[in-house]
């Protein structure tokens with residue numbers, strides 16, 4: 001469960017990005033975060049994986065109060081939350097296998113467990129045969145599938161994605177969305193900021209609309225809305 005209570009966020013330059021947000025997201029939900037450019041969507045989701053801290057308010061992720069979390073415990077939080085970005089953020093000098101394995105190595109898993117699990121998630125995204133390739137030898141859609149594999153390799157309860165189809169063509173975007181659905185069907189919460197109207201309107205999930213740092217709409221089977 002993700003809980004946010006009375007959240008405000010002002011950046012050091014004085015920009016008020018989040019202006020009073022209260023929200024609860026239950027385990028296993030699939031949530032789109034929509035809204036106009038600059039509305040605060042990225043800031044909203046960055047606070048969930050503690051990339052940004054709120055100026056005030058309380059955030060509890062799976063029972064852990066982020067405000068009381070010691071810096072030394074942040075890696076444990078990151079283990080329970082997978083993150084996917086628009087620009088993939090794969091490490092260019094590592095192979096596909098190594099990119100995914102790295103996420104397990106940093107938390108000290110043994111090599112046998114790593115090998116088994118990495119091949120499992122590469123199988124899930126249907127890219128086992130690319131294990132020895134380097135990121136720049138893959139298409140954008142393949143790179144995003146690898147980054148999805150990396151995000152779930154440690155079995156997180158939550159995957160957070162910021163505009164994951166932003167760099168992909170429509171067909172490839174749908175392939176990626178099918179993988180997100182599959183991950184969600186296995187019980188993982190998915191929270192996704194997106195500008196993709198077609199996907200939001202077709203998939204009929206919970207939609208949270210953010211405007212001027214506030215939630216202006218929260219619907220169980222919502223629509224994208226009037227934004228670009």
Ligand SMILES: Nc1ncnc2c1ncn2[C@@H]1O[C@H](COP(=O)(O)OP(=O)(O)OP(=O)(O)O)[C@@H](O)[C@H]1O
Nearest residue numbers: 011012013015017036037038039040041042043044
């Ligand atoms: N690191 C930062 N420092 C200062 N201001 C920032 C920072 N990051 C974002 N902002 C500002 O905070 C506001 C919200 O930005 P945010 O990136 O959360 O919006 P967004 O809804 O994700 O936009 P987009 O759809 O264009 O990605 C904007 O006014 C933005 O300029």
